[in-house]
Amino acid sequence: MPDGLFLFFAALTLGAACMLVASRNAVTSAMGMILALVGVAADFFLLDAYFLGVLQVLVYAGAVMVLFLFIIMLLNTDDPEGAYPWKAAALGLAVFFLLGAGVLWLFHWSGAVANMPAGATPPELSTNPALFTTSAKSFGRLLYTKYLLPLEIAGFLLLVALVGVVSLSKDSTEENA
């Protein structure tokens, strides 16, 4: 059995994700998304990836979700009123239970993960920077040695996204004017 803290945050994450998928109000969906992302960040903390947990809360639950909420309230995008879409709900439940059964089989009943050499208990943490450590320093070391080219590409991608967003929003305002 996993420990209580993991169970609590797993239940929080899955419940919030259900809220995101099932709610007809877009703002409620966004709140569920924020909760689910905080739950994922808590799981990062339980996995000793403190830097990634903080990054997840800052970037996702902070910047990205604020952007989402801003757009939702700007566009006023509630689903059209009317009968509850039972057909879509039934299809969704069928898809989810099929996928969930597949996940449980793959990771639990098939025994493939349990037979992995390091599957049962996490190995103890080390301070060797070549192995998994909790410090942000080991991130920096890898980012500027082994992953220098991907880091440059990621920076360029952010620049391209910035230029793209500016040109996208500029074009549509000119057409409106």
Added chain:
Amino acid sequence: MEHTSLAHHLILAGLLFALGLTGVLVRRNLLVVYMCLELMLAAATLALVAFSRFNRTMDGAVLVFFVITVAAAEVAVGLALIVALFRKRGSVQSDALTTLRD
């Protein structure tokens, strides 16, 4: 903590991914579909961090760093596209966007 095995984290990630995929398939509101896509990305990062921690390597965690970067860029561009779409068509419901079909 010492009793939480790799399989538990992977099951959580898989169920989260399944919920996200369900939302992408079922929902009609493009903004909610987009949030479900983000949920699938978060589930994938969860699996990456779990594998990284249990295999004692930093590489999976560094990949998560890049995934978060790309996801942030993707959200910015995607939301700009949705706003442009809303200005042109006045709706973000995917079943209202049938110009190519009609």
